[in-house]
Amino acid sequence: MAYSFNITSSVLPNGRTAYFGTRVNSPEARFTIGYRTKYQDNFGLYNIDAVPGMVYLPADYRATHGIWADFIYPTAYVESKSSFFCLNTYDRARFTFGFMQYAAHVPNGDFVRFLRTLLQLPLAPEYFPRLELKNKHIFYRSDEQVLTQLENEDSTLGLMNYLNPTLLDIETQETICAARMVHWAQHDAEHRAIQVQLAIAFFQANLPRYHQRLGLAGAPAKACIVVCDILHQGRGTFARMAAALDTGGNWERAYTNLLTIGAANYGERIGALKRKIAEGVSSGVLDKTYDAAHNTFV
Template identity: 55%
Template sequence: MAFDFSITSSVLSNGKTAYNGQLLNSTESKFTFAFRTTYLDNFGLYNISVNNNLVYKPEDYVQKNKFWAYFIYPTVMAESKGSFLCLNTYDRAKFTFTFMQYAAHVPNGDFVKFFKKLLALPKAKDYFPKLVLQNNQIFYRNSTGILSPLESNTSSQALMDYLNPTLTEVDQQELICAARFVHWASNDPEHRKIQVETAIVMYKENMKEYHERFGLHGAPAKVCQMICDIRHQGRGKNDRIALALNTNGNYEKAFSNLCTIGSANYQTRITTVRNTINKLVTEGKFSKVYDAQSGEFV
């Protein structure tokens, strides 16, 4: 049976508007799923809450994913402090969710791939009963049963508009979709597992691409991770990365160079990534190098 949520709001002592959801026809308590915010001329929601029970810990996923569980961790910490509930709906992506902040505006991008995996789960019919996954494409089914595509190889605009119809105000559809995502991630370990699997598949594929561009066979994990984070955030282009790597094989210098890319605007993020990497190195969990033939760290 499809889940329905009642949505209420309250103004906190600090002046913020909090949105609460409650699953109807259940004994569950209300849960806060988002806060109202503004960005430029936009209005939207955000959730950056960190709940220890709903935070990514590499150790929980290392048995299946091995070193990759650690490899994504610095980016995870920079994006969300590990929160599986991280949400924003106020920028041009219109809807961003997960511990890696997958964004809906990219056709066949990380959010679209992630959402398709979610819609293949049994619980998808409870949370998004009007969405249908057919031939690996997301469709909306209206009251007469007609299917309309929400995304394609060239556009995800219809999906963005379904999740968040407008940036000029916080509307009911946006609230309902946000509540659904937060509740689902909070209550279903399969949802959180897909967040993790999507990130690891993405970084594995990215590493193959980056090796082709930069020649990363034998490069230390920390150099590779910083490249992945630069590209994931978009704070630097390939030419700038290639210049940073041009050190005649001195990877310590290359890593130091990479840490300067985007520092004028993103120093806090770079510090988070670098400190997380250094912590993993100190713990003996980040000593591997990239093997281009196998596409793995060894």
């Protein structure tokens, strides 16, 4: 029997409206799905709560992923405070989830690949009984047993409509899908492990491409992290980064230059990124340089 959730909401003492989920026929405690917010003319949910045991810590995954577990950490922290159930349903992506903020609006993008992988887990039918993976794409099965493809190489509109029908208000479908994802992340270690596995796979695949454009061989890990973070967030161009890196081999100056990209609008994020990088360097785990030939750090 698929999991069902009762959804309630209430206004908190601070004036925020919170949405809560309770799993039906379960002794589990009520959990927070998210909080109502308005962004421009859009309405949606957000959840940036950082709960002990539900945040990404590199040490938990270092034995499996090596230095890459530490490499992704500064970006994970500035994206979500490393929360495995970070949620956003109020912007053009319609549904963004996870510690790396995977966004549903990109065809074959990080969220789509994330959900495709989740649908192969044993608990998938309990959380999303209507969704199926067929021919490597996500389909919806109706009461009449009709399958409808929700995403392809060109669009994720069907998937976005399923997860969050509109940005005009907070709909029942939106809260239910959000409840399923938050609860799943909180109650299934495999869900969290997939978030980590995919984040590392994305960064590992991207860095050689960035090297081809920017010449990162011999760069300190901290400079590579900033490059990856800039492109993950989208706050700078390759041309701007190339100019920042044009220091005649002075990597310290290059690193400082990279940190100025987007600083006018994202100073708080960049400051937190710099602090987390410094922690990794001082501990020795990030005090390494990029071996471009082997796509690793030495």
